[in-house]
Amino acid sequence: MKRYQGRFIGISIVIIFITVWNFIFYTVLNNPINWTVDIIYTILILLVGAWVGGYYDQNLINLANLKESEERYKKLSDEMRMVLENIGDVVFHSDSKGYFLYLNPAWEKFTGYTLKESLYMNGLHFLPLEDRHDIIKKVRKAIRDKAEHARFEFAYRKKQGGRFWGEVQMKFYYDQYGELEGTIGTISDVTERIYAKEELIEMNENLAVQSQKLSIAGQLAAGIAHEVRNPLTAINGFLQLIKKDQKENHQYLDIIFSEIKRIELVLSELLILAKPQAITFKEKNVIEILHQVVTLLETNAILYNVAIHKQFQDEQIHIRCDENQLKQVFINLIKNAIEAMPHGGNIYISAKTKNGFAELSFRDDGVGMNKMTLKKLGEPFYTTKDKGTGLGLTVCLRILKDHHGSINVESEEGIGTDFQIALPLTESRKGQTRRIRMITNR
Incomplete structure (x- = not known):
C-alpha cells in the first residue's frame, strides 16, 4: 500500500478539487454543463495528479533504497574496520613519498610504536639505517618498472630495541599519467622463518665441517691403526708365552690382555670407519x-x-x-x-x-x-x-x-x-x- 501512497493522495486531492470546482462552477455560478469539456478536463487533471503522486512514490522508494544502501555501507564499513583492527598482519596505506596514511593496530604489536607516533611518518624511519639504501633501491626499481605488485623482506626496528623481520606485500597504484599516487599492502612477521632458515644454513655448514673432520679423522685413523696393530700382535704373542711360564703374574697379565683387547677393539672400529668397505647390495x-x-x-x-x-x-x-x-x-x-x-x-x-x-x-x-x-x-x-x-x-x-x-x-x-x-x-x-x-x- 505504501508503494502507491503518493498516487492515492494525488488522485484523492484531484477528485476533491474537481468536486469543489464543479459545485462552485455549476451550482453556485449556475453555468451550463458541457460534458465533453468537463470529462476531458477531469481526465487530464486525474492524470496529472497520478503522475505527481507516482513521482512522489518513486522519490520515496529512492530515499528508502538510499537509506538501505547507507546502512549496508555502514555495516560493511564496520565489518571491514573490525577485520582490519583484529587481523594479525599489519595493513598500511602510504602516499607517493612513503608516508603512512593508515596503519591498523597490529603495527603497535609488531613494532611497539603507537599509531599516533607512526601515522604521517615516512616508512623508512622504522627501518635500520644500514638497510635503507638497499630498500630504497629495490622500491625505486619496482616503481621505475611500473610494477603493480612487489614483495620484499625488511628488518624493522622495534621501539624497545631489537628488530623483527617483515614480509611486505605491496601494491602500487598510479594516476592516468603513470605517476605513483601511493601504495597499499600488508606486513607479515616472518622473524621465526628467517631465524629458522639461518639456523638451517648454519647447521648445514656445521655438517659439512663435521663431514670434513670425519674424513680427515678416518685417514688419520687408518694410518694409526696400521702402524699400531702389527707391533700389538707381536706383543700379544710374547705375553702369551710369558703367561705360560710366569703363573704368579696371571693377575697382572690378565689386566694387560684386557687392555690389549680394548686397543684392538678401538683399532678395529677405526679401520671400519677409515677403510672403504666392500659392500654387496x-x-x-x-x-x-x-x-x-x-x-x-x-x-x-x-x-x-x-x-x-x-x-x-x-x-x-x-x-x-x-x-x-x-x-x-x-x-x-x-x-x-x-x-x-x-x-x-x-x-x-x-x-x-x-x-x-x-x-x-x-x-x-x-x-x-x-x-x-x-x-x-x-x-x-x-x-x-x-x-x-x-x-x-x-x-x-x-x-x-x-x-x-x-x-x-x-x-x-x-x-x-x-x-x-x-x-x-x-x-x-x-x-x-x-x-x-x-x-x-x-
Missing part, C-alpha cells in the same frame, strides 16, 4: 633382518630386565642393502638402548613404509640425553660410557651414508631416546644417492 626383507637381530640380543636384554617389543606395519618391507652392515647398525642401536636402562625398561622397535622409504624406529625408556650430548652425538671418540670408544654411532652413520639413508634422533632426559632411520625402498630409490643427514631435536 642385495634385495633383502628388512623385517627379517630385524627379527634376526632381536633374537640375537633378546637373551642379553633379559639379563638387564629389558623387554623388546616389535611393532611392524608389514612383514615384507624390501630394501637394497648389505645385510651384515645393516645388522651392525641395528645391533649397535639396540645395545645402546639396553645400556641406557640400567634398571630395566622397554625397547620399542617399529617399521613402516612412507613416501618411498622404510621408516624404522628404535625407542627406549632410558635415561635420555641432554642438548649438549645430542649436539655431539656422532662425533668420533665422543662417548658417555665408561668403557665406550665413541665410534659406534660414527660407524653407523658411515654405513647409513653408504645405504643412502638418514637418521633422526629425538631424546629428553628422564624420558628416553628415539632413533629413527629412513632407508629407500627397492622400488623407489634404485641407483639414487642421498647425502646423509643427522638432525638432533629435543
Whole structure:
C-alpha cells in the first residue's frame, strides 16, 4: 500500500478539487454543463495528479533504497574496520613519498610504536639505517618498472630495541599519467622463518665441517691403526708365552690382555670407519633382518630386565642393502638402548613404509640425553660410557651414508631416546644417492 501512497493522495486531492470546482462552477455560478469539456478536463487533471503522486512514490522508494544502501555501507564499513583492527598482519596505506596514511593496530604489536607516533611518518624511519639504501633501491626499481605488485623482506626496528623481520606485500597504484599516487599492502612477521632458515644454513655448514673432520679423522685413523696393530700382535704373542711360564703374574697379565683387547677393539672400529668397505647390495626383507637381530640380543636384554617389543606395519618391507652392515647398525642401536636402562625398561622397535622409504624406529625408556650430548652425538671418540670408544654411532652413520639413508634422533632426559632411520625402498630409490643427514631435536 505504501508503494502507491503518493498516487492515492494525488488522485484523492484531484477528485476533491474537481468536486469543489464543479459545485462552485455549476451550482453556485449556475453555468451550463458541457460534458465533453468537463470529462476531458477531469481526465487530464486525474492524470496529472497520478503522475505527481507516482513521482512522489518513486522519490520515496529512492530515499528508502538510499537509506538501505547507507546502512549496508555502514555495516560493511564496520565489518571491514573490525577485520582490519583484529587481523594479525599489519595493513598500511602510504602516499607517493612513503608516508603512512593508515596503519591498523597490529603495527603497535609488531613494532611497539603507537599509531599516533607512526601515522604521517615516512616508512623508512622504522627501518635500520644500514638497510635503507638497499630498500630504497629495490622500491625505486619496482616503481621505475611500473610494477603493480612487489614483495620484499625488511628488518624493522622495534621501539624497545631489537628488530623483527617483515614480509611486505605491496601494491602500487598510479594516476592516468603513470605517476605513483601511493601504495597499499600488508606486513607479515616472518622473524621465526628467517631465524629458522639461518639456523638451517648454519647447521648445514656445521655438517659439512663435521663431514670434513670425519674424513680427515678416518685417514688419520687408518694410518694409526696400521702402524699400531702389527707391533700389538707381536706383543700379544710374547705375553702369551710369558703367561705360560710366569703363573704368579696371571693377575697382572690378565689386566694387560684386557687392555690389549680394548686397543684392538678401538683399532678395529677405526679401520671400519677409515677403510672403504666392500659392500654387496642385495634385495633383502628388512623385517627379517630385524627379527634376526632381536633374537640375537633378546637373551642379553633379559639379563638387564629389558623387554623388546616389535611393532611392524608389514612383514615384507624390501630394501637394497648389505645385510651384515645393516645388522651392525641395528645391533649397535639396540645395545645402546639396553645400556641406557640400567634398571630395566622397554625397547620399542617399529617399521613402516612412507613416501618411498622404510621408516624404522628404535625407542627406549632410558635415561635420555641432554642438548649438549645430542649436539655431539656422532662425533668420533665422543662417548658417555665408561668403557665406550665413541665410534659406534660414527660407524653407523658411515654405513647409513653408504645405504643412502638418514637418521633422526629425538631424546629428553628422564624420558628416553628415539632413533629413527629412513632407508629407500627397492622400488623407489634404485641407483639414487642421498647425502646423509643427522638432525638432533629435543
